[in-house]
Amino acid sequence: MPDTLVKARQLKVRFVQNGSAINAVNGVDFDLNAGEVLCILGESGSGKSVTLRALMRLNPPSKTVMSGTLEVGGRDIIAATEDELETLRGPFVSMIFQEPMTALDPVFTIGHQISEAIVRHEGLSRRDAKLRAIELLEMVQVPSAKRRLSAYPHELSGGLRQRAMIAIALSCRPKLLLADEPTTALDASVQIQILTLLREIQQEMGMGMIFVTHDLGVAGEIADRIAVMYAGRFVEEGPVVEMMTAPLHPYSRGLLGATVREGSRGTRLTTIPGAPPDLRDLPDGCAFAPRCSEAQSPCLAALPDLRTPEPGRAARCIHVESRP
Amino acid sequence: MLQYTFRRVLYAIPIALAVSLVCFLLVHIAPGDPIDAILPPDASAETVAMVRKDYGLDKPLPIQFGLWLMHVVQGDFGRSIANRRLVSEELVSAAGKTFILASSAAGLGFVIGCVLGGLAAAFRGTWVDRLAVGFAVGGVSVPHYWLGMVLVIIFSVLLGWLPSIGAGPGDWAWNWAHIRHLILPAVTLSVIPAGLVTRTVRGVVVEILSQDFMTTLKGKGLNRARVMLHVVKNAAPSALAVMGLQLGYLMGGSILVETVFAWPGTGMMLNQAIFQRDIPMLQGATLVLAMIFVALNLIVDLIQTALDPRMRRT
Amino acid sequence: MTHASTVTAKLAIPRTAAPPRASYWREVGKKLLRDKVTMACLGVLALMALVIVFAPLIAPYDPLQGSMARRLRPPGTPGHILGTDELGRDMLTRLMYGGRLSWFVGLTPVVVAALVGGALGITAGYAGGRLNMLIMRTTDVFYAFPSVLLAVAISGALGPGIGNAIVAMTMVFIPMMIRISETVTTSTRNLDYVEAARSTGASALTVVRIHVLPNVLGPIFVYATTLVSVSMILASGLSFIGLGVKPPEPEWGLMLNTLRTAIYTQPLLATLPGLCIFMTSICFNMASDGLRAAMDVKS
Numbered sequence: 001m002p003d004t005l006v007k008a009r010q011l012k013v014r015f016v017q018n019g020s021a022i023n024a025v026n027g028v029d030f031d032l033n034a035g036e037v038l039c040i041l042g043e044s045g046s047g048k049s050v051t052l053r054a055l056m057r058l059n060p061p062s063k064t065v066m067s068g069t070l071e072v073g074g075r076d077i078i079a080a081t082e083d084e085l086e087t088l089r090g091p092f093v094s095m096i097f098q099e100p101m102t103a104l105d106p107v108f109t110i111g112h113q114i115s116e117a118i119v120r121h122e123g124l125s126r127r128d129a130k131l132r133a134i135e136l137l138e139m140v141q142v143p144s145a146k147r148r149l150s151a152y153p154h155e156l157s158g159g160l161r162q163r164a165m166i167a168i169a170l171s172c173r174p175k176l177l178l179a180d181e182p183t184t185a186l187d188a189s190v191q192i193q194i195l196t197l198l199r200e201i202q203q204e205m206g207m208g209m210i211f212v213t214h215d216l217g218v219a220g221e222i223a224d225r226i227a228v229m230y231a232g233r234f235v236e237e238g239p240v241v242e243m244m245t246a247p248l249h250p251y252s253r254g255l256l257g258a259t260v261r262e263g264s265r266g267t268r269l270t271t272i273p274g275a276p277p278d279l280r281d282l283p284d285g286c287a288f289a290p291r292c293s294e295a296q297s298p299c300l301a302a303l304p305d306l307r308t309p310e311p312g313r314a315a316r317c318i319h320v321e322s323r324p
Numbered sequence: 325m326l327q328y329t330f331r332r333v334l335y336a337i338p339i340a341l342a343v344s345l346v347c348f349l350l351v352h353i354a355p356g357d358p359i360d361a362i363l364p365p366d367a368s369a370e371t372v373a374m375v376r377k378d379y380g381l382d383k384p385l386p387i388q389f390g391l392w393l394m395h396v397v398q399g400d401f402g403r404s405i406a407n408r409r410l411v412s413e414e415l416v417s418a419a420g421k422t423f424i425l426a427s428s429a430a431g432l433g434f435v436i437g438c439v440l441g442g443l444a445a446a447f448r449g450t451w452v453d454r455l456a457v458g459f460a461v462g463g464v465s466v467p468h469y470w471l472g473m474v475l476v477i478i479f480s481v482l483l484g485w486l487p488s489i490g491a492g493p494g495d496w497a498w499n500w501a502h503i504r505h506l507i508l509p510a511v512t513l514s515v516i517p518a519g520l521v522t523r524t525v526r527g528v529v530v531e532i533l534s535q536d537f538m539t540t541l542k543g544k545g546l547n548r549a550r551v552m553l554h555v556v557k558n559a560a561p562s563a564l565a566v567m568g569l570q571l572g573y574l575m576g577g578s579i580l581v582e583t584v585f586a587w588p589g590t591g592m593m594l595n596q597a598i599f600q601r602d603i604p605m606l607q608g609a610t611l612v613l614a615m616i617f618v619a620l621n622l623i624v625d626l627i628q629t630a631l632d633p634r635m636r637r638t
Numbered sequence: 639m640t641h642a643s644t645v646t647a648k649l650a651i652p653r654t655a656a657p658p659r660a661s662y663w664r665e666v667g668k669k670l671l672r673d674k675v676t677m678a679c680l681g682v683l684a685l686m687a688l689v690i691v692f693a694p695l696i697a698p699y700d701p702l703q704g705s706m707a708r709r710l711r712p713p714g715t716p717g718h719i720l721g722t723d724e725l726g727r728d729m730l731t732r733l734m735y736g737g738r739l740s741w742f743v744g745l746t747p748v749v750v751a752a753l754v755g756g757a758l759g760i761t762a763g764y765a766g767g768r769l770n771m772l773i774m775r776t777t778d779v780f781y782a783f784p785s786v787l788l789a790v791a792i793s794g795a796l797g798p799g800i801g802n803a804i805v806a807m808t809m810v811f812i813p814m815m816i817r818i819s820e821t822v823t824t825s826t827r828n829l830d831y832v833e834a835a836r837s838t839g840a841s842a843l844t845v846v847r848i849h850v851l852p853n854v855l856g857p858i859f860v861y862a863t864t865l866v867s868v869s870m871i872l873a874s875g876l877s878f879i880g881l882g883v884k885p886p887e888p889e890w891g892l893m894l895n896t897l898r899t900a901i902y903t904q905p906l907l908a909t910l911p912g913l914c915i916f917m918t919s920i921c922f923n924m925a926s927d928g929l930r931a932a933m934d935v936k937s
Binding site for chain 2: 087088102109116121152154165169171
């Protein structure tokens with residue numbers, strides 16, 4: 001069992017359809033170790049969900065083109081056969097989705113949807129899988145778990161549905177949990193409960209977790225490390241505290257300025273002017289440069305390389321000085 | 325669910341009554357005195373009066389309807405004017421034959437439609453899809469009485485493999501001597517449901533495949549067969565509903581195909597009744613077929629509701 | 639042959655918040671022109687229509703005049719390119735003339751039903767309340783009959799004849815048109831700007847004319863076009879079983895019936911009228927599919 005759960009090098013994902021190509025992910029490098037929580041932060045369309053789905057190769061197969069290196073659990077995801085992926089999905093890596101209403105099959109009971117993966121991967125009998133499903137629902141703090149087994153998704157509240165979704169993701173005790181904005185569709189009060197729950201379970205089970213969100217507050221709540229994504233690239237990566245207090249990249253600073261935080265009362269919220277670039281036709285240089293107040297001519301000429309001002313931190317900006 | 329069933333059955337009662345009224349009135353929209361159809365033109369005035377009384381035609385319409393309905397509910401449809409036999413007896417045998425034909429056609433159409441529709445959705449945008457969609461359009465556009473003739477020409481006249489008319493010797497049995505008579509009419513009649521089911525299944529499956537939960541299922545590491553199970557269960561209510569309704573349409577709409585193949589079912593019976601102006605027969609056959617249709621609609625509705633957990637509570 | 643379950647799928651209710659404008663129709667037209675299959679079908683239909691209309695000018699023979707001496711000649715016979723029928727009448731001529739009645743009996747019920755059913759449906763949808771109940775529950779009764787059975791039973795009761803067949807088929811299509819018009823009208827009526835117009839006290843007629851009609855006529859028209867194919871098959875079907883057109887008039891369904899005896903001697907000849915029905919019906923079907931796709935604002 002390698003300690004490194006995920007290893008991505010120059011990971012690129014393109015969507016090709018009807019002759020036009022969308023460059024959703026344009027060279028992403030990162031590692032994730034067991035027990036670590038990485039948060040990928042970005043606007044919609046920054047490629048964060050696509051990156052996450054790429055880790056399980058869940059992007060639509062007919063139009064997705066992947067390149068670079070991507071290893072999950074030591075297995076080459078890009079080259080893996082569909083059978084190999086099936087054995088990986090569930091027991092090694094699983095995912096929680098944003099909208100539990102549509103991510104759950106409406107015509108099967110919660111119990112069935114939790115236990116079917118267990119039956120499939122661990123060869124348990126239906127009855128034993130049911131028992132495990134009850135344990136799982138109890139673990140994610142669903143009240144009267146036994147009764148909920150026979151409930152259909154539409155019979156549950158949004159919070160309970162997301163808990164059931166988590167139970168499904170955890171059903172085969174994965175080493176790596178991927179979460180795609182799991183709290184965005186929920187009420188604020190339920191959001192906190194779900195986040196706390198995820199953090200607890202992650203620590204208890206020692207899982208690695210990658211959490212995608214556009215909400216800086218959520219990221220601060222759950223992450224060990226944060227990666228800020230823009231136009232399909234990580235523009236900055238670093239430990240959560242440093243990222244929240246002293247972001248390096250102008251875009252990260254912009255994100256911070258656009259978020260309401262404790263202590264921000266009285267200060268003016270700033271917004272980032274302009275719009276994200278067209279992913280069909282990316283600029284040669286820094287993709288953020290057209291919106292950046294500190295942009296200079298070298299920014300537009302070529303993509304700034306990744307600079308590391310201190311160990312564990314990195315940013316793609318010419319204003320950041322690398323220190324060995 | 326029980327409450328829904330109850331409400332739905334209750335609602336079917338006034339519909340059934342209104343349907344019987346329409347069937348009853350059919351006779352009276354016909355031009356001329358119904359008595360003329362029963363008796364030869366040179367019948368004496370006494371005979372006319374007697375027969376009029378005999379058939380209850382001397383009473384006002386609402387009373388006539390009431391009497392007719394009372395008889396009908398007891399299974400008494402009167403006697404055929406053409407051959408004096410009991411309409412109910414003729415109906416039972418004919419409806420049985422039509423049911424054999426219609427259910428075979430609906431079943432065949434359902435299987436073809438599910439396979440083609442499923443394939444079309446799975447290979448959306450490819451030549452498989454285009455072929456299946458083309459077949460579906462052809463199926464719903466083809467005049468099936470013509471298709472029946474074409475099949476007869478190919479398989480009876482040119483190849484001599486299958487008989488072109490009738491339902492085989494004596495009573496129906498599920499043996500080759502009878503089934504070979506069933507093949508051509510059933511295939512002919514199946515193109516409509518096959519086309520419609522293909523369309524429906526394709527639409528529904530495309531919709532299901534685009535749902536978020538398909539990603540969840542793949543993300544759980546389920547294999548294709550397991551994922552298929554989810555697709556099937558999601559698509560089943562719509563597909564079954566279309567087939568159920570089609571069975572009803574085929575029961576009532578097989579008249580043209582029965583005419584082509586001289587299949588001794590309700591369609592042929594209706595055809596004869598029309599041209600012999602055999603009013604009790606016409607009324608009886610129409611009513612029975614319409615009632616079967618009402619009942620099938622009801623059953624389809626209930627099954628669909630039972631299959632879809634989202635609809636169960638309401 | 640008609641299918642309640644596909645009814646809603648065939649609706650093309652504009653999702654716009656305001657009545658469709660001229661630009662919408664221009665967009666629809668452009669989409670149609672780009673759709674090659676639909677244009678091909680419309681082309682075939684136009685050609686057939688021309689042939690039918692000008693049959694007396696272009697048909698080589700008299701459709702009713704035959705000669706027992708040259709009965710049942712196969713297609714390709716010199717002088718009779720498509721052969722002759724069981725009474726020695728020229729097949730090409732009869733197919734040309736036959737289209738006149740087939741199209742007439744097939745199209746008339748749909749047009750009449752669209753007008754009558756459309757008016758009733760819009761009334762029911764707009765008025766709501768008791769009038770809606772009355773109209774819609776009556777519609778339910780006719781929906782409780784399989785359409786072919788209803789057509790056959792009504793025209794059977796009325797007796798053979800073109801007029802009776804048209805009446806019977808119109809009776810079958812009216813409930814369908816009512817249902818669709820009512821659905822579209824009800825959903826339009828509940829649109830915000832229509833509600834707003836009603837609340838300002840505009841008269842019912844004004845609201846219907848200015849706000850409702852532009853929204854509902856398109857979907858009603860599209861639905862009516864989907865019925866044409868069914869209607870053509872049914873019209874010829876009625877003549878095929880002896881209801882509807884009476885001999886010796888040429889009509890495709892009737893010709894198909896009278897040629898049934900010839901399937902042993904001239905199989906190809908016997909299927910020709912059916913081929914004409916099939917061609918017409920499939921072209922109408924595909925053209926109406928294309929029209930619906932073009933009118934679907936979303937795509």
